[in-house]
Amino acid sequence: MKTPKISEAVVRRLPVYLRYLQQLQDSNIRTVSSYELGQKLDMNPAQIRKDLAYFGEFGRKGIGYEVGYLVEKIKQILKIDRHLNCALIGAGHLGIALSNYNRFTQEKLCITAIFDNSVDKIGTEVGTIKIQPLDEIERTIQDRDILIGIITVPAPEAQKVADRLVGSGVKGILNFAPVSLRVPSHVSVRNADLTTELQTLAYYID
Amino acid sequence: MKTPKISEAVVRRLPVYLRYLQQLQDSNIRTVSSYELGQKLDMNPAQIRKDLAYFGEFGRKGIGYEVGYLVEKIKQILKIDRHLNCALIGAGHLGIALSNYNRFTQEKLCITAIFDNSVDKIGTEVGTIKIQPLDEIERTIQDRDILIGIITVPAPEAQKVADRLVGSGVKGILNFAPVSLRVPSHVSVRNADLTTELQTLAYYID
DNA sequence: TAGATTGTTAATCGATTAACAATC
DNA sequence: TAGATTGTTAATCGATTAACAATC
Numbered sequence: 112m113k114t115p116k117i118s119e120a121v122v123r124r125l126p127v128y129l130r131y132l133q134q135l136q137d138s139n140i141r142t143v144s145s146y147e148l149g150q151k152l153d154m155n156p157a158q159i160r161k162d163l164a165y166f167g168e169f170g171r172k173g174i175g176y177e178v179g180y181l182v183e184k185i186k187q188i189l190k191i192d193r194h195l196n197c198a199l200i201g202a203g204h205l206g207i208a209l210s211n212y213n214r215f216t217q218e219k220l221c222i223t224a225i226f227d228n229s230v231d232k233i234g235t236e237v238g239t240i241k242i243q244p245l246d247e248i249e250r251t252i253q254d255r256d257i258l259i260g261i262i263t264v265p266a267p268e269a270q271k272v273a274d275r276l277v278g279s280g281v282k283g284i285l286n287f288a289p290v291s292l293r294v295p296s297h298v299s300v301r302n303a304d305l306t307t308e309l310q311t312l313a314y315y316i317d
Numbered sequence: 318m319k320t321p322k323i324s325e326a327v328v329r330r331l332p333v334y335l336r337y338l339q340q341l342q343d344s345n346i347r348t349v350s351s352y353e354l355g356q357k358l359d360m361n362p363a364q365i366r367k368d369l370a371y372f373g374e375f376g377r378k379g380i381g382y383e384v385g386y387l388v389e390k391i392k393q394i395l396k397i398d399r400h401l402n403c404a405l406i407g408a409g410h411l412g413i414a415l416s417n418y419n420r421f422t423q424e425k426l427c428i429t430a431i432f433d434n435s436v437d438k439i440g441t442e443v444g445t446i447k448i449q450p451l452d453e454i455e456r457t458i459q460d461r462d463i464l465i466g467i468i469t470v471p472a473p474e475a476q477k478v479a480d481r482l483v484g485s486g487v488k489g490i491l492n493f494a495p496v497s498l499r500v501p502s503h504v505s506v507r508n509a510d511l512t513t514e515l516q517t518l519a520y521y522i523d
Numbered sequence: 524t525a526g527a528t529t530g531t532t533a534a535t536c537g538a539t540t541a542a543c544a545a546t547c
Numbered sequence: 548t549a550g551a552t553t554g555t556t557a558a559t560c561g562a563t564t565a566a567c568a569a570t571c
Contacts, residue, residue, distance in 0.1 A: 122517055127497065130496070130513070131497060144551080145553075157542090158539060160552090164555075172545065172546045172552055173546060175553080189517075189519050190523075203414070211410055258522050259522065285514055290336070299521035303511065305509065309465070310331070310397055311332055312507050313489070316465065326562070364564075367530085367564090374530070377528080378530080378571050526571105528569105531568090533564105534563105537560105540557105541559085542555100543555090543557100
């Protein structure tokens with residue numbers, strides 16, 4: 112997969128395309144044009160074609176895109192065609208919610224370890240995963256080839272947890288804590304902070 | 318507040334500034350320069366100054382920004398200096414997590430109604446809020462001046478719920494369901510879909 | 524005053540959209 | 548063939564960054 116230089120904006124749209132294409136698959140729809148995709152996703156068809164064309168020629172002129180083929184290709188591009196293990200740190204309500212949510216929808220991108228420091232929680236199971244103490248972060252991440260950490264601890268602990276994840280070799284962090292994490296440039300961070308989202312939404316009310 | 322034409326990129330950065338400024342407030346730091354902010358948030362100082370300057374002259378040349386004053390101003394800009402009621406639809410793990418999360422951190426932007434159709438859940442309380450059946454969405458939203466809906470129902474139900482929220486007069490939707498919602502242009506939607514975030518993150522691994 | 528830092532203009536950079544030849 | 552739709556180039560639009568006069 113040769114990548115000239117793909118902007119984050121493009122990468123963020125790929126999962127949106129994928130999600131809708133999978134819906135089409137479920138409805139047994141075989142082909143789709145950029146025009147139809149644009150209609151449904153409220154996007155410019157030229158943008159969709161251009162986004163896809165960064166990665167290859169996936170369509171056929173005069174016909175459109177073959178849904179199943181495009182689904183596979185986007186999965187390859189996003190690297191979710193192979194297993195990718197995630198660790199969740201913080202087994203509060205949000206953490207538990209995510210580990211359930213995750214189990215049902217994403218088999219290849221799944222949470223394989225959960226950590227929390229509460230004595231009540233250590234040793235109990237969420238689905239099939241036993242909650243471990245934070246002491247075991249480093250060893251477990253290395254042993255189980257975990258490359259992504261999901262942070263759902265309270266804000267004051269988030270940076271410390273991030274440092275330990277980075278130190279253990281994690282390559283990406285999904286951060287639900289309301290702080291700006293500082294990590295080395297070889298580690299990617301995505302923020303998913305409810306407060307930030309709600310505040311942004313508030314701006315547009317009225 | 319005169320607004321020439323503010324891009325979403327700018328609006329999305331304001332809560333990030335706010336969050337860090339509030340941290341400075343907690344540390345009793347009185348003033349801060351765009352350079353310092355840029356260092357901590359990993360952003361270009363010129364961008365920070367420009368973002369703020371869209372809304373007024375909040376700083377002092379040679380000095381920087383007064384933290385407390387800037388916090389108040391950003392709150393005003395985002396319209397989170399006044400009460401804004403939210404309804405949560407879907408009292409699953411994620412929904413419960415959000416209603417707790419929310420209660421602690423945001424007094425003015427708070428969840429004041431929770432809906433679910435599960436017989437087990439209706440009538441039980443989350444914090445101080447009683448879970449109501451979906452039947453009561455329209456009446457409750459109108460009676461309580463709810464302007465924001467937070468959707469945490471399963472994907473297949475999300476569009477139906479969105480339609481009902483819009484029909485009841487909601488102006489903004491925070492959508493946690495993995496679907497692209499279709500709403501009229503006077504309603505704002507923000508998507509907070511874990512799957513999309515994780516898939517985007519996967520692209521950057523290795 | 525000298526040093527620091529804003530607000531803002533101008534320059535650069537990048538992303539989106541339009542247009543169209545290629546072709547199914 | 549005629550109509551449809553891609554992939555891609557060129558044009559447009561918008562966002563970020565640099566630079567600096569104003570001024571605390």
